[in-house]
Amino acid sequence: MKHWLRRQRYLADFTLAALARRRVKNTGLIVIYSIIVFVLASAMMFSAALRHEAGTVLAKSPELIVQQLVMGRHEMIPGSEIEKLAGIRGVAAVKGRLWGYFYDSVNGANYTFMVPDDDSYDLQPGEAILGEGIGKARDFTWDTAPLFVTSLAGKMVKFTVRETFADDSALLTADLVLISEADFRSFFDLPPDVYTDIGVSIRNEREIGTIVQKAQLVMPNARFVTRSDIERTYQRLFDWREGLMTALAAAGVLAFAIFAAEKASGLSAEEAREIGILKAIGWDTGDVIAMKLWEGGLISFGAFLAGTVFAYIHVFSFQAGLFEPILKGWAVIYPDFALAPYIDGLQLATLFAITVIPYTAATLVPIWRAATADPDQVMR
Amino acid sequence: MISLKNVSKLYNEGRPNEVCAAQDIDLELARNKVTVLTGPSGSGKTTLLSMIGCLTRPTTGRVFVDGAMVSGLPEKFQTELRRTKFGFVFQRFNLIRGVSVIENVMLPAAPLGPEYHELRERAQSRLERLGLGAKADMPIEFLSGGETQRAAIARALINDAPVLIADEPTANLDTVLTERFLEIVGELQSEGKTVVMTSHDPRIWQSSHVNTVVRMQDGRIIGVDA
């Protein structure tokens, strides 16, 4: 065992000494390799963390939401529908919800105005609770600065800010403006008995399917969104995005693959000759292959480790800052959120398998012939 | 010590460019002697040397080392034999460029897995003996022709192999360095080593350090001068 270890270290020594001959090229290779792992690992970790976040948090979203559709578009729903839904057996509570969008022409941001479901917020007319993104978009210079907005009717409305949501919940609340129902109706000029949609809470979650079926008969024009629909939307959204990021990275991966294949598989005449020399002076085929395994292994494992560690730091300490421009797009408000640090073992193993193994294998394939050839070629 | 019985070697067997490099060779190499294989180029000296050093197998015939038949051994054992019995000095020296002198010298011992400092000291002592002690950490290509050859000899000696095999060792050396080489060969012989080399250099086969000259032509032995 001791001999085996020492032998392996000699082989690794030799392979590194040989790599050091093209220091710039090989350093460049490791750096590019690490960057690719970094991008892939960042996308993986970021998506996994977002999926985890969405999955945990949105598990408490309303069990069932009923939207009115008119000619296929989401319309305000009349309060009279609440009665119909409340009559269905198994329904615990039904509540009209009010929320909508407001385009702030001052800074081009979109806010989400909302009346909280829970009465415990007890918002008085003229009061608002703001998400952290709004103060930033409006350049609020002090904590309790009031919010002035111009309603559709052209009226300037002033809200005193009772509270601002903490950064901790930015991913949920960044663009929220919570106001009272009376303010909401007057701001958007809504008639008294209409709602954006209706939230239905249900006693037994297993009955949702049945209740939706019954509700469909009562309200044939409505669209029903269940909690599991919401969850599914988000799982899919992040899978999709992760796939897209991977696809974006794929171009880089391909370019790297060409570079790596050239580097790893193209066995130069000089290298072939060196292998002949090593064999002639007493290395066997296994030694030569092990030496090449060390080359592929050290480069790819080193790049994997470096890429993964930096990706972790990037995603969880710097809030995936490099992805922000892509995700932010045209939005003015982008939540300043920190994700729960999370490493998925299986994901890491996948990343390892798609980065380390192919490269190591690629270094081995061309070596095989040279390693098994008769060593007397060096005499000729 | 090494004997070849009715040995022939064909290259590119069965193809149009088939070459018979050695034919029906019977040869006995005595222990602790210096033997030179000589002949015009293409006479089969190098092929014969390759078969003696287990670098290649004869197409027909048998090779014995210390009484054991080695020509039929699987590759693994041939490598083992190469490592323990033979030290090689090649015509173009075949040192690995870009790697330091001492690392080159240590290479044949690497698969045996010796303790690092022990091996390094051993390599250093070989280099010192050949007057290269101060250049151990230089890249190999910084050495002059004579120094490179001595580094190659140091490499051949690292495993204390009893047989030194050298292919045209003086082809690239001037008279002074050739003399120096022959002195080293004499020293090695006095330490009990067996030396086999090819050469078409009269300075070699006329030297007093050489015990046997095997003359070859067209893949056959045409005379042995003891």
Place this chain on the structure above:
Amino acid sequence: MSLRSAIASARPTTPAFIAIAVFSVGLGLAGLHAKLSEPAENLRLAANADLVERIGLTDLALFTEARYTRHPSMADLHTAFQDHPASFEHFPSGIFVPPPTGLASGTLSTSIEDLSQ
């Protein structure tokens, strides 16, 4: 042996193995960090879940530029042209939001019983 000659005669694997060891420890620390921050994060997530319940939120405020990106789970699916999931995108984040899986795969659930009602 001076430091300089020690560096000159160091084995090439020494710095390489040190680098691998450093990054392995780094990865280990990352795992440890994730583990250690779990209780606090779980508290934060629980608080946020509570917030979701109290306000009645349905979506993450990650993309605020358009309603189908701000509330992907609430966006209407049937509007022709403007908000059609397969329409041309105006917003970069739109490419991150997938078209609904059920698109164009629906069936008419009309049976004899339905018609007789």
